[in-house]
Amino acid sequence: MIRKLIYIIGCLLIWIDCFSQTSDDAYKEPLKQVLTEIEQQYGIKIRYSENMVSDRWVTYARWRFRPDVEKTLSNVLASQDLSFSKTGDKSYKISAFQYHLKTVEEGKAQLEYLSTLYNDAASWEQRKKEMRACMFEALKLSPMPAAPASKPILTPVRKMDGYTVENIAFEILPGVYTAGSLYRPAKVKGKLPVVLCPDGHWDKHRYRADCQYRCATLARMGCIAISYDIFAWGESLLQFKPEDHRRSLAMTVQALGAFRILDYLLRLKEADTSRVAISGGSGGGSHTMLITALDDRIKLSAPVVMLSSYHSGGCPCESGMPVHLCGNGTNNAEIAAMAAPRPQLVVSDGKDWTAHVPETEFPYLQKMYSYYGQPELVENVHLPAEGHDYGINKRIALYEFIAKHFKLDLNAVKDKTGKFDETKVTIEPEAALKVFGEKGEKLPANAIRSYDQLKAMFDPVK
Numbered sequence: 001m002i003r004k005l006i007y008i009i010g011c012l013l014i015w016i017d018c019f020s021q022t023s024d025d026a027y028k029e030p031l032k033q034v035l036t037e038i039e040q041q042y043g044i045k046i047r048y049s050e051n052m053v054s055d056r057w058v059t060y061a062r063w064r065f066r067p068d069v070e071k072t073l074s075n076v077l078a079s080q081d082l083s084f085s086k087t088g089d090k091s092y093k094i095s096a097f098q099y100h101l102k103t104v105e106e107g108k109a110q111l112e113y114l115s116t117l118y119n120d121a122a123s124w125e126q127r128k129k130e131m132r133a134c135m136f137e138a139l140k141l142s143p144m145p146a147a148p149a150s151k152p153i154l155t156p157v158r159k160m161d162g163y164t165v166e167n168i169a170f171e172i173l174p175g176v177y178t179a180g181s182l183y184r185p186a187k188v189k190g191k192l193p194v195v196l197c198p199d200g201h202w203d204k205h206r207y208r209a210d211c212q213y214r215c216a217t218l219a220r221m222g223c224i225a226i227s228y229d230i231f232a233w234g235e236s237l238l239q240f241k242p243e244d245h246r247r248s249l250a251m252t253v254q255a256l257g258a259f260r261i262l263d264y265l266l267r268l269k270e271a272d273t274s275r276v277a278i279s280g281g282s283g284g285g286s287h288t289m290l291i292t293a294l295d296d297r298i299k300l301s302a303p304v305v306m307l308s309s310y311h312s313g314g315c316p317c318e319s320g321m322p323v324h325l326c327g328n329g330t331n332n333a334e335i336a337a338m339a340a341p342r343p344q345l346v347v348s349d350g351k352d353w354t355a356h357v358p359e360t361e362f363p364y365l366q367k368m369y370s371y372y373g374q375p376e377l378v379e380n381v382h383l384p385a386e387g388h389d390y391g392i393n394k395r396i397a398l399y400e401f402i403a404k405h406f407k408l409d410l411n412a413v414k415d416k417t418g419k420f421d422e423t424k425v426t427i428e429p430e431a432a433l434k435v436f437g438e439k440g441e442k443l444p445a446n447a448i449r450s451y452d453q454l455k456a457m458f459d460p461v462k
Contacts (some may be wrong), residue, residue: 018328027063031056034076036092042069047087048094056080075098100312100319103277104356107310107331111364114334117327121371125325128338132294134326139252140458152264153435153444154182161424162186162412163219168226169235169435170260170455173457175448178257179235179435180228181206183219191272193406194265195225196258196291196298200282200306201315202389205233207430214279214395216425221399221408224271228261230254230283236439244451248320249458258291264327266297274299275406279345279398281305281390286318286332293338302345302398305388307361309333311353333361340365341372345401346393350384358382396420 010364018026029037031054034417035046058064064075073084073092081097118124136142138237147173155167163186169179181319185192195218199205206227218225229236231253232245266273277300280288285306292301309331310321324330336344346362348354369375381397399420403410436442448454 003067003294006163014122026056026059026321027061028059030060031058031076031080032268033063034058037062038069038076039071041065042072044069044090044092046084046092046094052094086301098314100314102310102331102363104310105359105391107308108360110329110331111333111360112308114330115364117368118371122372124337124340124368131327131330131334131338135290135294135323138231138322138326139255140249140321141252141256145173147255147260147263147383148172153177155435158428158432159186160216160426161220163216165380165428167433167434167435170257170264171444172253172257172260173454175444175446176253176454176457177236177239177447178228178253180226180261181215181433183215183223183225183227185219185222185224188270189222190270191275192270193273193275193277193408194262195223195276195402196261196278196280197225197281198229198230198254198258198278198284198287199227199390200280200284201230201233202282204430205229207234207433209427210390210392210395212427213392213422213425214390214398217395217399217413217420217422218402220413220424221403221410222412223277223402223406223408224265226261228257230287231257235434235436235440238436238443239447239449239456240247240451246320247451248316249451249454250315250317251320251323252458253454254287254317255290255294258287259295262295262297265281273297277301277402277406279304280386281394283313283315283318283349286313289332289336290323290447292344293335298339298342300343300345300402301339302347302401303336304390304394304398304436305349307332307336307346307348307357308353309361309364318432333364337368338363340369341374341377343401343405344378345397346378346380346429347397348380348382349386349388350382351387354450355384371455392420392422398405 005029039046050159066072071419082094083097084092085093087093118127119345150171154168157164157166164184166182168182169177172178197215198210211227218285231250265271276297278288278298279302281304285303288301292298312324354452365378366375431438
């Protein structure tokens with residue numbers, strides 16, 4: 001009885017407070033109080049942390065209410081850069097606004113709208129030209145920073161079964177290094193394809209077994225393959241803090257690193273500049289689409305478990321710079337379409353944001369490739385029972401696609417029964433793949449040691 005009385009009194013106080021507000025006060029109420037009103041009016045429960053709602057006020061609070069609870073939540077939370085998700089029949093959870101996410105329906109609608117902006121190769125090429133210029137500006141890479149005169153740092157070559165490995169580091173800006181591992185065929189015959197293998201946010205990054213399997217197998221197929229660190233991961237942590245990876249320049253530095261790596265590899269006498277590919281998964285998939293869109297030296301691309309019209313990548317290394325605002329708004333599907341008519345393999349699965357690729361993003365890409373009369377140059381391997389990784393079936397799809405377009409012999413990586421065989425790949429410990437020593441003791445003396453130093457290169461004090 002006492003609890004019921006307290007509840008009634010509380011409701012009455014809220015009611016009185018609501019009606020004490022007028023337009024002179026912009027009908028302003030504390031956010032926490034508004035959420036309590038929503039819970040009581042609609043009979044729901046809302047979860048949130050105190051620091052998320054404290055000291056926040058909602059103007060025209062009650063004017064935002066609608067008969068539908070979710071529309072009401074949207075109206076109220078949008079004013080606070082907050083969003084919500086449904087966690088049960090009558091329960092919701094509040095989180096920070098996820099700028100990189102739309103709904104599946106919104107992503108599809110945006111693709112339909114974008115499709116009205118062009119109707120043939122000529123109109124699409126004009127859109128692509130404008131987009132590319134904007135994207136370089138958004139990344140702060142227009143003009144492109146001058147490349148340091150230093151040569152790459154290389155470790156001794158390690159000989160494996162059918163391939164070799166050496167670690168390599170590039171100075172991409174004064175005192176800023178990108179490290180990686182370079183895989184080559186044991187026997188070089190003629191010109192070799194080049195394959196960039198950026199990776200995503202999986203544990204151990206390029207030191208992981210599946211990354212080594214991929215690069216080594218590509219080398220055994222006859223390619224020069226390189227894996228490399230994303231910003232503030234791997235050996236980049238010798239210069240920057242882990243939290244720096246979630247700052248906007250991560251996207252810029254990663255893109256610049258790819259351009260510098262291409263500059264070096266395509267100058268090698270054995271490199272075939274007509275056969276250059278890039279393939280990464282997850283965040284590396286975002287990177288794959290971006291670099292392909294910006295650099296015509298890439299002749300084949302394979303974004304893995306990342307293509308989506310409604311998910312732009314939740315990490316600033318994927319969307320921290322305003323690339324997706326170019327052209328009055330774009331998404332990763334349109335960015336992926338900028339590869340056309342170069343061969344592109346899209347690998348998707350059934351357990352992440354790529355689940356809708358077969359019916360949404362892939363038909364859009366086919367339409368874009370059809371502008372060039374070559375819809376068959378874009379392919380989709382969809383694995384509905386699989387999840388967010390770069391597992392064996394995804395790697396096999398890559399091997400087959402690259403072999404088909406680069407005219408490589410897959411027998412070199414198959415066993416006697418015709419099955420793909422990665423058992424001849426040596427999985428090295430993390431220490432073996434480092435350029436600068438196990439404890440970073442070989443990091444060059446000119447290496448910068450803070451994000452502020454990096455930021456000063458792009459935003460110098462005037």
